Amino acid sequence: MYEGKIIKFYREKYQMTQEQLGKGICSGTHISKIERLHTEYAPEIVTLLSERLEINIENEIIKLKNIKKRLNHWHDVIVMQLFEEMDLTNHELEQEDLIQISDYINLYKLLRVRYLLMHNLTEEALDIIVEIQKKEHKLSSYEASLFKHVLGVYYLAKHENLKAIQALKSINEADYDNKEYTYHLAVAYHSIESPVMAYFFADKSRQFFKEINNYLRVIDAEMLMAIQVKDDGDFKETIQRFESLIKSCDLCHSPARKAKVLHNLAFEHFRRKNYEPANKYYKESMSLKDNESSPYLLSLEGYINSAFYGSLLPRDELLQLANEGLETALKKNEQLYINLFTLLSFLIQDKEQEYHQYLSEHSLPFFKKFGFVYLIKRSKKELFNYYLEQKKTGKALKMANLLINVK
Structure with a gap:
């Protein structure tokens, strides 16, 4: 089952044709059938092909079979935020060529996004997100929910909190056992100053972190609850x-x-x-x-x-x-x-005039663009009071209207 995929991978890696690889061993047509799992073949042929490729086929099969286990471990240390182990596993997986032909390449890429976001590398993360979006229909149900989780974390990193909530709320819990996403939902609700929802989801995440004995993340959840x-x-x-x-x-x-x-x-x-x-x-x-x-x-x-x-x-x-x-x-x-x-x-x-001019022309538009709710409210109040003091009634009324009709 695995031999053909492995032989094809290394043959292409070393830029060999099927005829070049099979010379003196078997025909290129036979190698084509082995690679596509369309024929029976003698173990001796696989051994000879492996020797020509300078690989140990048994070791390669073991590595390919272990990829999911290693990815699951990487996922666990990402959730637990064990940075040293997370970095070590990332390095090991980067050296693992066989990921490219495994059934878990999409899982690897999704976890890679989580890893990059943990290190604030949002642009590199976005490149992979765009790549995954093109084949989202091919994801398993678990991977589809993980992708929504990954999107939610990405939107949080970009301060697009409403988009984060939309992505995280669309996760199907029946297909996805990583309830860590409820913590990210709590962060998103906190960012838009929705304390009841933030507290609710922070409490759910605290229960999950307790279940997996992740006491550092319990601290994160309890802190989020405290500030609500x-x-x-x-x-x-x-x-x-x-x-x-x-x-x-x-x-x-x-x-x-x-x-x-x-x-x-x-x-x-x-x-x-x-x-x-x-x-x-x-x-x-x-x-x-x-x-x-x-x-x-x-x-x-x-x-x-x-x-x-x-x-x-x-x-x-x-x-x-x-x-x-x-x-x-x-x-x-x-x-x-x-x-x-x-x-x-x-x-x-x-410099009162310069302060309020910069606040009005630069800072408030920037805060609005990225959804910094606390800073938006603070800025509007400051500008309202300033315009009132300066007897700029029209501007004060406009700012008052913005304060009342918060969108």
Whole structure:
């Protein structure tokens, strides 16, 4: 069953004709039939052909049979976010030529997209997505649902949250046993500020992660649930939940997750105007991140904002930090952070007109394009208040209308 496929693969790899391969062993016509599984053949012929191709046919058959097992393992470590093992398996599979003739080539490509997205390589991921879309009708029912999951993760990476929800909601659970997608649904609903749905799907994902004993991902789900609670009286319960998550991160030796928890705790303080603790937690979060990374820039923006509104640092120091953030964002061509740090620079320098002009002409259209719901609402409120102060009634009314009729 496997011999013919393997012989054909290596013959074509070495750019040999069927006649060249069979010279002195058998006819090219016979090799054609072996490759197409259209004839019986003596084991000795396969042995001679394998020797000419310089392969061990038994080892090649074992490797081909093991591909699905290796892909399933790769899938598991991707779900569990075990990056070292994920990278090692990716490297091994890249060296495995026989994937190209296996029955699981589509599964490999779909998992490859997940892997690339885990490493923020969205353009490379898109190339494979486009390739798969052309033969989507040939996917198995499981692969079709995995493809929808992959699309959902891709749309999340591109901040196209409504598209992400549409793709993830179309997954058929009867064909797809990886309930990790409910976590991505929760993230998408959180991004469009739909806390009830975000909490619901985060809780479903938490149950799934518990079932597979994936405690790091349980932390992810519980953190997502914690930040959906907006009105909790004196805020003590939310603080306790975050503190418990921080301890869990320490116990699991996961500084990356601890950085996320600290950032979200900082934001919860910031939106309640508790600027000093917000500033403290943003700084702690930054200390656990690569200062060239996007997550670092996100926490730096929060750190500067909390210090500015809480009058916690001198303005010249704040401006220096904003310029450093802008410089990194420009180097990485991170348009979101270019906008945010440019706004901060104007804010710190009390350039009110320049700030609101940039916000109106550049930042708000950008936030709308990529669906940054929180930033859109914040920007509209700021522009409404500014136009009202400037007695620009027409513009204020237009912005008020946009605030009321949120689409």
